[in-house]
Amino acid sequence: DGEVIMERIKDVEQALILQTKVTNETYKNKVRQLSLNMKNQKNQALRENIISGDISGQRLINMSKEELAPESLKAEIKTLQAENDKMALAANPNAGRAATDQFRCGKCK
Numbered sequence: 001d002g003e004v005i006m007e008r009i010k011d012v013e014q015a016l017i018l019q020t021k022v023t024n025e026t027y028k029n030k031v032r033q034l035s036l037n038m039k040n041q042k043n044q045a046l047r048e049n050i051i052s053g054d055i056s057g058q059r060l061i062n063m064s065k066e067e068l069a070p071e072s073l074k075a076e077i078k079t080l081q082a083e084n085d086k087m088a089l090a091a092n093p094n095a096g097r098a099a100t101d102q103f104r105c106g107k108c109k
Helices: 002-020 025-039 044-052 057-061 071-091
Strands: none
Touching: 002 025, 002 044, 002 057, 025 044, 025 057
16 A cells, blocks of 8 residues: 555656656645645545546646645535626626627528
8 A cells, every 4th residue: 555655656756857857946836736635634536546546647747726626625616606607697687698789680681
């Protein structure tokens, strides 16, 4: 079990070094982002997918912050986006409609 985890860590490290070429600020920020997401207690699925090999090191370092987020946070974001869409539509009920009634399509003339 410990050997598998070390192999996954090496895979991530190797992919990250190949991508960034040096251990610069980009490298450090990505390591910090990955570390925080893997340590998050609500992100058990991410840890399991990494350990099982379902997510490769290369795939992991290219995942966006949205993809790295725990499922609970993804669901919360999706709910908030749906609420914001509803509020935007309520604030502007004519959204998506023509601004003028002067236009007529060729079939309606």
